[in-house]
Amino acid sequence: MKIAVLAGDGIGPEITGQAERILLALRSDGLKLELEPGLLGGCAVDASGEPFPEITRKLVKEADAVLLGAVGGPKYDGLPREKRPEQGLLAIRKELNLFANLRPAILYPELASVSTLKPEIVSGLDILIVRELTGDIYFGRPRGIERRDGQRVGFNTMIYTEAEISRIAHVAFQAARKRKGGLCSVDKMNVLECTQLWRDVVTETAKEYPDVNLSHMLVDNAAMQLVRNPRQFDVIVTGNMFGDILSDEASMLTGSIGMLPSASLDDQNKGLYEPIHGSAPDIAGKDMANPLATILSVAMMLRYSFAQEEAALRIEHAVRKVLAQGFRTNDIYEPGMKKVGTIEMGNAVLANL
Ligand code: NAD
Numbered sequence: 001m002k003i004a005v006l007a008g009d010g011i012g013p014e015i016t017g018q019a020e021r022i023l024l025a026l027r028s029d030g031l032k033l034e035l036e037p038g039l040l041g042g043c044a045v046d047a048s049g050e051p052f053p054e055i056t057r058k059l060v061k062e063a064d065a066v067l068l069g070a071v072g073g074p075k076y077d078g079l080p081r082e083k084r085p086e087q088g089l090l091a092i093r094k095e096l097n098l099f100a101n102l103r104p105a106i107l108y109p110e111l112a113s114v115s116t117l118k119p120e121i122v123s124g125l126d127i128l129i130v131r132e133l134t135g136d137i138y139f140g141r142p143r144g145i146e147r148r149d150g151q152r153v154g155f156n157t158m159i160y161t162e163a164e165i166s167r168i169a170h171v172a173f174q175a176a177r178k179r180k181g182g183l184c185s186v187d188k189m190n191v192l193e194c195t196q197l198w199r200d201v202v203t204e205t206a207k208e209y210p211d212v213n214l215s216h217m218l219v220d221n222a223a224m225q226l227v228r229n230p231r232q233f234d235v236i237v238t239g240n241m242f243g244d245i246l247s248d249e250a251s252m253l254t255g256s257i258g259m260l261p262s263a264s265l266d267d268q269n270k271g272l273y274e275p276i277h278g279s280a281p282d283i284a285g286k287d288m289a290n291p292l293a294t295i296l297s298v299a300m301m302l303r304y305s306f307a308q309e310e311a312a313l314r315i316e317h318a319v320r321k322v323l324a325q326g327f328r329t330n331d332i333y334e335p336g337m338k339k340v341g342t343i344e345m346g347n348a349v350l351a352n353l
Helices: 012-028 042-048 054-062 085-095 109-114 162-178 193-208 219-228 240-253 292-304 309-324 342-352
Strands: 002-008 034-038 065-070 100-106 126-132 144-148 151-155 182-187 213-218 235-238 261-265 271-275
Touching: 002 012, 002 042, 002 054, 012 034, 012 065, 012 292, 012 309, 012 342, 034 054, 042 085, 054 085, 065 085, 065 292, 100 162, 100 240, 100 292, 109 309, 126 162, 126 240, 162 182, 162 193, 162 235, 182 193, 182 219, 182 240, 193 213, 213 219, 219 235, 219 240, 235 240, 261 292, 271 292, 292 309, 292 342, 309 342
Parallel strands: 002 034, 002 065, 065 271, 126 235, 182 213, 182 235
Antiparallel strands: 100 126, 100 261, 144 151, 261 271
16 A cells, blocks of 8 residues: 655644654554655745656655645745645546545544534434535536626536446445445436436436435435434535535534544546645644544545545544544643644554554
């Protein structure tokens, strides 16, 4: 298992540092893996003038999976758009054809009071959102702003092919199969033809997964149900734009951005794994960042790219134990708990592994 590690900027090196310690511990227990560092984002701009240099492109093409910290920071905000760190992120997703974005939103019972929703609504929440990442209105053409009849008109194209819908549907059905077997497909078929096709293709794909319980929901209702009764969901599958919005909404149910991992996969299950948060320049270099989202991203990597379910579960159980033992970084701290820094949190996970 060859893993490219792109630590990135801000808190990136601190959090990936802790995730690497977990991988190295699993290696000493017999897991065959290699870690190869590389530069992406602002640190790559500093070193080579490019946010996604050729050497990094080669590294990630050859790797079986990529672990990413986060990129960006105020230092780079004044650069021309094509030189900004975030462009490196878009370029790597495109280069690796990462069309399936998987974002679990899990609320550990110990953290129920950190959520902005009532503990009885969110305690035990465990949702997986599968978002299509390379199609939809974000990429459709024609697009633009032009003058028509003396005024400006803005337009975009919402477009999905049958093949694009069916490949993301397969990812979602397979994920549901590995979980509780529920899949809710979200669309807006009452208004948009494009999403009528989405519903038709998802329904046709369901014939190959008789063991999965498929339901459909309109996106406006889904947005409401996520805050009304989020535990009704197991896996949600949806297009790029609806997924963008719903996955951020779902992540906030759990209260802490520092806890949530993500995976972006291609059609061979090669993936890029990263915490959902950014480079947090306000706390960078202070040993304050929560490394758990990145450590949980490694668990996703072992599960989805390497089919190492046992190793993935070991990491997830260790994280649960650490929370039960009361270890908290600043972002999830409550009085009475043990406040720790990034490194100490890493130590605690390793001790429980
Ligand atoms: P952010 O996610 O970096 O930070 C938002 C807030 O959450 C900050 O107060 C930060 O301290 C806190 N936070 C984030 N991660 C944390 C962690 N692990 N532990 C504890 N607290 C944490 O978002 P932002 O401030 O809007 O963006 C900062 C930079 O990150 C920008 O340059 C942005 O473009 C970039 N960014 C990168 C990614 C990515 O690499 N995938 C994603 C989002 C933002």
